[in-house]
Amino acid sequence: MSVVHLRLLFSFKHIGVTYPCTLVEWLDRVGQQPDPEMGLWVVKPDLHGCNEDAFCTVVHLDCLLCAAHLVPVFGHRFLPSGFKHQYSLDSFHAFFVNKYIDYHTFELLS
Known part of the structure; x- marks a missing residue:
């Protein structure tokens, strides 16, 4: 399984069939x-x-x-005053994948 960041949701029609799609940014696992x-x-x-x-x-x-559920790897510095949470995925360089967020995710990622 891979972790991706959804950047855009869209759909298109081809010969009368609608295809729901997304533009994803791929995330690599750090370490083994x-x-x-x-x-x-x-x-x-x-x-x-x-x-x-x-x-x-x-x-x-x-x-x-x-x-x-991605939790930022914060590092040693404080976040600037007024930091908006909606910029988290673009502001941090690494994330923890929280496998304990709900029962179904825990079962899939364990």
Whole structure:
């Protein structure tokens, strides 16, 4: 299983059939095992190319299994005053994948 960040939801019609899709940014797993202190996997954006743009693709919505709860890896500095939570996915370089968020996610990721 892979973790992705949904960037855009859209659909298109082709020969009368509607295809619901999403533009996703892929996240790579950091390391070969969960973080030893937290017990959670760490993911970071899959960067490629000389300008290190995030690797994005279009996928059909049927390819998505469930939502994931990502907790930022904060580091040692405080967040600036007035930081808006909606910018979290673009502001942090790595995230913990919280497998304990609900029963179904725990069963899938354990």
